[in-house]
Amino acid sequence: MTAVEIVDRSTMIGRLQRGLILKPRETAIVTVDMHRGHLDPAIATMAAKPDDSRRVIAAAKELLDFARVRQIPVIHVKLVYRKIPGLGSEGMIQPFWRALHDMTTEEDRLTPGRRSTVDGHNLEGSPGTEIIPELYAKADYVIDNKKRLDCFYGTDLRGLLDTLGVKSVCLMGINTNTCVLNTAFTAFNFDFRVVVLSDCVASMYGDDLHVLGLQNVARCLGWVLANDEFKEKIEEGAARND
Numbered sequence: 001m002t003a004v005e006i007v008d009r010s011t012m013i014g015r016l017q018r019g020l021i022l023k024p025r026e027t028a029i030v031t032v033d034m035h036r037g038h039l040d041p042a043i044a045t046m047a048a049k050p051d052d053s054r055r056v057i058a059a060a061k062e063l064l065d066f067a068r069v070r071q072i073p074v075i076h077v078k079l080v081y082r083k084i085p086g087l088g089s090e091g092m093i094q095p096f097w098r099a100l101h102d103m104t105t106e107e108d109r110l111t112p113g114r115r116s117t118v119d120g121h122n123l124e125g126s127p128g129t130e131i132i133p134e135l136y137a138k139a140d141y142v143i144d145n146k147k148r149l150d151c152f153y154g155t156d157l158r159g160l161l162d163t164l165g166v167k168s169v170c171l172m173g174i175n176t177n178t179c180v181l182n183t184a185f186t187a188f189n190f191d192f193r194v195v196v197l198s199d200c201v202a203s204m205y206g207d208d209l210h211v212l213g214l215q216n217v218a219r220c221l222g223w224v225l226a227n228d229e230f231k232e233k234i235e236e237g238a239a240r241n242d
Helices: 010-019 050-069 095-102 157-163 176-189 207-221 227-239
Strands: 027-032 074-079 141-146 168-174 193-202 223-225
Touching (some): 010 207, 050 074, 141 157, 193 227, 207 223
Parallel strands (some): 027 074
């Protein structure tokens, strides 16, 4: 495959960021699959790299603590699969995931160089479905019936966001290029303001696809903000009277 140069849209992105307003009362943070099945290397069935896991957990904890103090709602959305007799995980009905599962050589794993299994991933009642403990607080909302890459698909996420009066959806989690990106697309299509928190996302599929996910959001869908940038925008939004 021929290497391609990333198009420089920094001027456009900078102007968009300067104009961004995030009002705390209209903002929610949605965490995407921030469970042990991705982020706990000891048991993960689709593991992010250990250094990515440590980075994402630390950055997410910092930002979620900041958000809760400012009464910004936190919504955890996680994938949980049932076990179906004669099928295995209910995810196995997806043809691409089935094809990946049937490939047994190490170089064909879903996550390059790491243990991965679609059929055994986040089965109902398994430890992998547990939200990383330091990222959860009692007042948070939890949606635990995600079945595919999009956090809106088949869940009541949109209804909850509407009930809370949310206009700005800020995403963190795993994976940048699949579940986070899919959710960003749907949030965009529902006319939410879309933000991806770059310090708090990673991809088990490789750094190249992590970069792709962030570039796709920043150039097509919304805003990509580091933790410090998000905090600054929230403080600015809180100071506005309109």
